[in-house]
Amino acid sequence: MLTITGLRSLTAGALCAGLSAIPVAQAASSDQPTLDEVRFGVPPWPGITVKSEVASQILEALGYQTKQNQLAVSVILNALANDDLDVYLAGWYPQEKHMLAPLLAEGSVKELVNNIPEVLTGIAVTDAAWQGGVRSIADLDDHAERFDHRIYGIEAGSGINDAVLKVIEAGRFGLDDWQLQASSSAAMLAQVGQKVERDEWTAFIGWQPHWMNIVYDMHYLEDVDDSGAAELKGHVATVVRADLAERDPDVARLFSQLVVDSEIQSNWVYALSYEQQDVEDIATNWIGSHQDIVATWLEGVEATDGTPGIEAVRAQFE
Template sequence: MIRHHLRSPLLSTALLASGLVAAPAQADIDEVRFGVPPWPGVTVKSEVAAQLLEAMGYETRQNNLAVSVILNGVAQNDLEVYLGGWYPVQTDMVEPLVADGKVEKVAANIQGATSGLVVPRYVYEAGVETVADLDEHRDRFDGQIQGIEAGTGINTAIQNAIDQDLAGLGDWSLRGSSTAAMLAQAGQKMRDQEWVTFVGWEPHWMNVSYDLVYLKDADGAGVADIESTVWTVVPASLKDEDPDLHRFMSQYVVDTQDQNDWVHAYSYEDVPADEVATDWIASHTETVAAWLEGVKAKDGRPAIEAVRAHFE
């Protein structure tokens, strides 16, 4: 099957370039179009789903777009699947579309995700267990919190805690940068056994490569111990258009450790996403079988039979 990849930051450009235009509902879908933001976890997760669908007889297209563009595309039936609906960060973006009957949240594909401030285990064992403990050792941290890209929910929460002097953070500073730059800086400090606190989240390869501890929140600061759920978002009409695709998407729930491993291989070891997906599928057919229970391939066979024939 032909897999297409599209990269564009704007909806109009993306839809014109890819030929994605709204079409009348049909009884069956031949091409499954994914919306994929520039996040390693969603990239590999989408690739795994795409390879399974191709083995079932579908064509797939992975469209690399900004989250707002993706959600608009799903709402307009220009995209079939978005696997990165991170709650609570995207709640205000997704829920109005759900309320309007334009999209459906079919599955929590990652449950028990965590985000917030982290420290290396050697810092935790030295007594920094909560956000309030940070200020007792301010000099060791140079009064700095290493953050990620501006405009993200966790950065906003950290800056709010600083502005309101919550948990003693009023005289601290947030050093925002790209995720890659933040992790490079934090990684260097950890190699030198220096003290550092930075934004962490799971699933991510950092949890495989580094021995980290997520701090407990304190004083209602809202910058640590944040539990999250990642939703699969599809057009509200998908169940009627393709019940088998809808059923697969509703059963596609990924173990957090599996996604940690995927992201570690893809982002840290630089293994191409298609290789990560192919190798994992071939060695985890029992998990795949649970995802495909009751799902039929395009030729009418049980989907798991089509997948096993393709990957074995």
């Protein structure tokens, strides 16, 4: 479990205890509405863990308290709709579209920005297979023996696993005699790592951003006929409580401008999950060495004492 010190805290037990542990943020008495505390919903995924920590440290430099609540996605979205949380930085499309669409339609939450404009999920192959001519999902069955008629998947019930299973069950692209080997993401990545080291042909579920894109020599297969099992492109949205801009315009402005690319988040995931660095250290070091990016996030944003936001952050991270 992650332990966040100082003004931050992360609540992992709220999944069992419900949302009673999440206090309602109080507006500070000032001419401009201000939240005393900014409450994050954080699923137990490495990319969003680091991203939320980066945002938390910036907010604290601006004079806010923050709290990171580790919860399941469905619980996070319900909490945002009920104003029990303020922000969720991991609205992954298209996988979470069915959960977000009703809340957006009724106006109980809002999306501010695509904080990662482009993400990718789908079937990937090792470099050995790519160099052997496997470039699309339609090429797999031509080399079925080399792949042992197998695609290594992640957790059963995940959106991309289900998409691959539909292709197999429908017998598309000659894959009717193939199998999807579901397992935990960690187990799948360990298996793929061994295959890469042995320079073997392997097909597996990949996604970016993730450290696998840095460590493994891998390639994503092109899709054919919109199968939905390869080259599934999307984005990650910032989702907030519906009245955030009214409660605190500066916080809303920061979140509407906080955008990173897939490479940045892949490096965050690599540092946390692969190198096992401390999440606070990752965030602190990144903010200190990327002031140019942080400045774009803080354009027009003031600290709680009225000073320009970027000045407050620079003073904190000198």
